[in-house]
Amino acid sequence: MFQTKFFSSKNLLNWNIQYNLDLNNASLKKGELLLEAGQRCDYFYFVLKGFLRVYYLDIEGNEITHWFSSKESTVTSPFSYFKKEENILFIEALEDTDVLLISANQLNTIIENVPSASKEARVLLAEFAMTFSRRIMDIHTKTAESRYLKLMTDYPAIFQKAKLSHIASFLGITQQSLSRIRKNI
Amino acid sequence: MFQTKFFSSKNLLNWNIQYNLDLNNASLKKGELLLEAGQRCDYFYFVLKGFLRVYYLDIEGNEITHWFSSKESTVTSPFSYFKKEENILFIEALEDTDVLLISANQLNTIIENVPSASKEARVLLAEFAMTFSRRIMDIHTKTAESRYLKLMTDYPAIFQKAKLSHIASFLGITQQSLSRIRKNI
DNA sequence: ATCGTTTTTTACCATAGGGTAAATTTTTCA
DNA sequence: TGAAAAATTTACCCTATGGTAAAAAACGAT
Numbered sequence: 001m002f003q004t005k006f007f008s009s010k011n012l013l014n015w016n017i018q019y020n021l022d023l024n025n026a027s028l029k030k031g032e033l034l035l036e037a038g039q040r041c042d043y044f045y046f047v048l049k050g051f052l053r054v055y056y057l058d059i060e061g062n063e064i065t066h067w068f069s070s071k072e073s074t075v076t077s078p079f080s081y082f083k084k085e086e087n088i089l090f091i092e093a094l095e096d097t098d099v100l101l102i103s104a105n106q107l108n109t110i111i112e113n114v115p116s117a118s119k120e121a122r123v124l125l126a127e128f129a130m131t132f133s134r135r136i137m138d139i140h141t142k143t144a145e146s147r148y149l150k151l152m153t154d155y156p157a158i159f160q161k162a163k164l165s166h167i168a169s170f171l172g173i174t175q176q177s178l179s180r181i182r183k184n185i
Numbered sequence: 186m187f188q189t190k191f192f193s194s195k196n197l198l199n200w201n202i203q204y205n206l207d208l209n210n211a212s213l214k215k216g217e218l219l220l221e222a223g224q225r226c227d228y229f230y231f232v233l234k235g236f237l238r239v240y241y242l243d244i245e246g247n248e249i250t251h252w253f254s255s256k257e258s259t260v261t262s263p264f265s266y267f268k269k270e271e272n273i274l275f276i277e278a279l280e281d282t283d284v285l286l287i288s289a290n291q292l293n294t295i296i297e298n299v300p301s302a303s304k305e306a307r308v309l310l311a312e313f314a315m316t317f318s319r320r321i322m323d324i325h326t327k328t329a330e331s332r333y334l335k336l337m338t339d340y341p342a343i344f345q346k347a348k349l350s351h352i353a354s355f356l357g358i359t360q361q362s363l364s365r366i367r368k369n370i
Numbered sequence: 371a372t373c374g375t376t377t378t379t380t381a382c383c384a385t386a387g388g389g390t391a392a393a394t395t396t397t398t399c400a
Numbered sequence: 401t402g403a404a405a406a407a408t409t410t411a412c413c414c415t416a417t418g419g420t421a422a423a424a425a426a427c428g429a430t
Contacts, residue, residue, distance in 0.1 A: 058326040118303045125310035132317035141243040172325045
């Protein structure tokens with residue numbers, strides 16, 4: 001959901017040539033899944049074009065949106081990619097999407113060869129940690145309505161690409177509650 | 186709240202000598218603050234001994250616990266330390282506590298000199314991101330009661346050191362609700 | 371453009387958890 | 401050890417959000 005100047009398609013495609021990374025692409029039509037629960041996630045995905053939604057299923061089988069990922073941003077299933085735990089995340093294309101697949105080995109090659117890549121990787125991970133940390137604070141101190149308004153301000157693109165039901169579960173409420181909130185605004 | 190073998194007091198104190206880091210200590214009595222909102226947070230803190238609570242204030246001035254930090258684990262105010270934003274976190278000693286102060290420069294020295302420190306720093310940041318990420322999932326799929334039971338299982342030490350009101354706000358509920366939940370178990 | 375499907379809204383009642391206040395228990399420390 | 405302070409529980413009613421179901425609106429394929 002956030003972009004960095006350093007991990008950009010321009011830089012990645014240059015490094016791909018310079019260091020013979022042999023990066024693969026995947027192209028998805030709207031509605032297709034890049035990753036499913038149960039499949040191992042061996043890649044960091046970099047979104048060249050399009051828009052992705054990361055979700056998982058609760059006990060009743062409802063889809064809970066966990067994250068959105070737009071052009072020039074990265075996404076993965078961290079518990080699977082970093083810790084080799086069973087993957088529970090689905091990654092779905094909300095529009096026609098192209099991604100670069102970056103394996104752990106390829107990422108290591110980048111980090112070992114590109115000056116400041118190691119530092120920038122830490123910055124990116126810190127961004128993720130801070131973003132999730134802030135989201136917990138917002139859940140604990142803001143109403144669903146003000147979280148909704150904040151999301152509109154911070155990430156207006158989501159509202160053009162995702163269904164309201166996706167946004168509702170991202171905010172931690174039902175789509176009926178979101179509908180009620182929208183009515184009151 | 187989680188420890189790593191790599192960033193341990195043993196290793197840090199060795200590096201301190203080996204690379205002339207000149208690390209400072211701070212000692213806190215139970216109840217004292219290591220950091221206050223408004224103060225800049227220039228350090229990564231490593232807990233040598235004791236137990237810390239990280240909290241912030243909501244609009245009404247209620248303390249909301251965001252994190253606990255035990256012996257051999259690290260803590261900081263990431264928005265202040267990494268991004269130089271205004272610090273909103275308080276860090277309070279829940280028992281007599283000693284910490285090592287690690288400045289950004291000192292951390293850089295470690296990362297540049299100690300083999301694998303860079304990788305281990307990324308692992309640590311990924312742990313933080315995943316832990317917060319998992320907490321959001323738990324908030325969105327579990328009842329307060331099952332989050333309480335999970336916390337007891339995962340971090341029993343917290344229940345020896347923190348007040349129930351600290352735990353309640355960490356779980357995102359009032360202390361009255363936590364009391365009700367405890368009664369039903 | 372139209373029919374069928376999907377998405378969103380509305381309406382109804384149910385419930386988990388919040389807010390206030392007071393009672394009770396535990397801790398602190400003189 | 402006993403009084404004061406702090407922490408926890410209880411009780412009351414209240415509110416935001418949930419669950420189910422159905423209606424309405426929007427979308428999409430032919």
